[in-house]
Amino acid sequence: MLFDSSNLEAELGCLTKPDGSAKFTINDTVQLCGVYGPGEVKLMKEIAERASVSVVYKPRVGLNTNREKVFEYTLRSILDGIIITSLHPRTAINVIIQEVQNDSNYLACSLNCACLALLDANIPLKYTFASVSCALIENENRIIYFPNAKQEKESLMSGTFVFDSVDKDLISVNTSGVFDQDQFNFILNNARQYAIDKIFPLFNKLINQQYNKN
Amino acid sequence: MQDIDINKATQPYEYYLKFIKENCRPDNRRLSDIRPCNVTVNCINTANGSSLVKLGSTNVICGINARLCRPKEDRPNKGYIICNVEVPALCSSKNFKSSSSAQSGGFTQSSVSSASIEQTQAMLTQLMQDIIAESKCLNEEDLCIKEGKLAWILYIDLICLNNDGNVQDACCLAMISALKNLKLYEVDFDEEENKPIVKYPLILKSLVLNNEPVCTSLFALEENILLTDPNKQEEDFMKTFVLICSIDTKKICLIRKLGGFSLKTEQLNLCINRALENGKYLRENVYNKF
Numbered sequence: 001m002l003f004d005s006s007n008l009e010a011e012l013g014c015l016t017k018p019d020g021s022a023k024f025t026i027n028d029t030v031q032l033c034g035v036y037g038p039g040e041v042k043l044m045k046e047i048a049e050r051a052s053v054s055v056v057y058k059p060r061v062g063l064n065t066n067r068e069k070v071f072e073y074t075l076r077s078i079l080d081g082i083i084i085t086s087l088h089p090r091t092a093i094n095v096i097i098q099e100v101q102n103d104s105n106y107l108a109c110s111l112n113c114a115c116l117a118l119l120d121a122n123i124p125l126k127y128t129f130a131s132v133s134c135a136l137i138e139n140e141n142r143i144i145y146f147p148n149a150k151q152e153k154e155s156l157m158s159g160t161f162v163f164d165s166v167d168k169d170l171i172s173v174n175t176s177g178v179f180d181q182d183q184f185n186f187i188l189n190n191a192r193q194y195a196i197d198k199i200f201p202l203f204n205k206l207i208n209q210q211y212n213k214n
Numbered sequence: 215m216q217d218i219d220i221n222k223a224t225q226p227y228e229y230y231l232k233f234i235k236e237n238c239r240p241d242n243r244r245l246s247d248i249r250p251c252n253v254t255v256n257c258i259n260t261a262n263g264s265s266l267v268k269l270g271s272t273n274v275i276c277g278i279n280a281r282l283c284r285p286k287e288d289r290p291n292k293g294y295i296i297c298n299v300e301v302p303a304l305c306s307s308k309n310f311k312s313s314s315s316a317q318s319g320g321f322t323q324s325s326v327s328s329a330s331i332e333q334t335q336a337m338l339t340q341l342m343q344d345i346i347a348e349s350k351c352l353n354e355e356d357l358c359i360k361e362g363k364l365a366w367i368l369y370i371d372l373i374c375l376n377n378d379g380n381v382q383d384a385c386c387l388a389m390i391s392a393l394k395n396l397k398l399y400e401v402d403f404d405e406e407e408n409k410p411i412v413k414y415p416l417i418l419k420s421l422v423l424n425n426e427p428v429c430t431s432l433f434a435l436e437e438n439i440l441l442t443d444p445n446k447q448e449e450d451f452m453k454t455f456v457l458i459c460s461i462d463t464k465k466i467c468l469i470r471k472l473g474g475f476s477l478k479t480e481q482l483n484l485c486i487n488r489a490l491e492n493g494k495y496l497r498e499n500v501y502n503k504f
Contacts, residue, residue, distance in 0.1 A: 069337070077474065169478055178465050
């Protein structure tokens with residue numbers, strides 16, 4: 001399904017084998033996410049009082065480097081805080097993200113994709129979350145949402161922000177570039193507004209459509 | 215004091231919270247204080263630059279080895295900086311868990327602090343690399359001696375000797391101190407023979423850093439309780455984690471927050487202010503001392 005802001009595209013349940021799956025497209029970046037679980041857990045990973053969440057990120061070519069490992073860890077720490085793990089003790093929830101096409105924004109894209117896949121898999125969540133990446137252009141004090149690799153390189157600073165759907169507070173952030181406090185607050189508030197205006201309504205629309213169909 | 219001592223072993227978290235309510239911590243720090251920090255430079259004679267950092271009882275040693283190399287064709291005027299962080303199993307008992315059993319139950323509601331050794335090392339290595347890249351404290355162009363022919367390659371090796379929490383801040387301190395201590399000898403390039411010439415006696419010159427990044431870790435226990443510089447026990451309690459890297463009194467080059475519960479804008483600004491203050495303090499008291 002294509003959204004009004006034509007650079008964002010999402011699809012639910014595009015894979016048949018996983019319990020939940022989603023595809024998310026931001027400009028030229030495409031990510032595919034599958035969620036298995038809550039299901040059987042390896043004895044080593046079993047936790048008595050809650051479900052164990054694991055995240056696997058598959059790059060399009062090559063093996064995982066440090067960057068991907070850090071990304072997996074970040075994503076796991078986010079998802080683990082959001083999934084109500086205590087509802088499914090002694091089980092495993094596996095999230096697998098496959099990079100299909102990468103033109104920067106991969107963090108934001110994977111996070112949005114993972115959120116939709118978790119919704120599709122009917123995993124109980126505390127809240128949903130939306131991720132926005134944006135770049136601040138120095139001269140004009142202008143913000144570009146979901147910049148491409150070139151824009152990101154030329155910008156003064158860029159960052160990926162993750163907001164929760166209830167209080168719209170910041171769950172996670174990752175920035176690059178040198179900036180001061182005012183610039184950070186400026187970009188943070190704009191990113192939050194963008195998430196409220198664009199990303200969350202997209203999620204709503206998509207889920208509504210999915211359940212009206214059935 | 216009596217009843218505080220009673221439940222320390224059986225209810226460590228409740229014990230800890232009793233101190234927090236009084237605005238102090240069991241190790242006599244205020245909430246915004248870092249542990250006493252001590253930096254020794256030039257502790258490895260065989261390395262080109264080295265430092266040993268003690269942050270409380272977290273010890274990190276850093277050695278920088280400089281080698282000559284031929285730069286790659288796609289970046290002929292740049293040298294290389296390669297970081298490697300090791301957090302061996304011997305530096306903490308809690309470090310000794312295999313990757314498969316990385317997620318332990320414990321007190322952590324979200325698994326902010328539970329990672330395997332490999333993951334921790336990968337994260338720290340990436341972080342150090344990012345700090346150098348984002349802060350631009352060191353120009354890779356400065357490491358080039360002759361374009362397309364000869365450049366320096368800096369191997370920055372960090373080893374955690376004792377892990378009592380907050381290895382990332384200690385690593386950053388150690389790395390920047392060692393870089394400030396780094397001395398490279400002058401090398402010329404002989405065009406005809408196509409080989410480097412080292413002048414004797416060696417003329418040592420130190421590298422000029424554009425700025426001095428300081429990393430500050432903050433964490434939250436309950437909502438509205440923000441603390442600086444977690445030790446190992448506090449790392450087990452923490453529910454969310456923010457890392458801020460400042461380069462001077464105003465500018466920040468890196469903000470990273472893992473999952474866990476979400477922070478309000480005011481809390482985030484408080485974190486930034488604390489990080490800037492801490493950066494100022496460490497720059498005055500550590501970096502400027504040598």
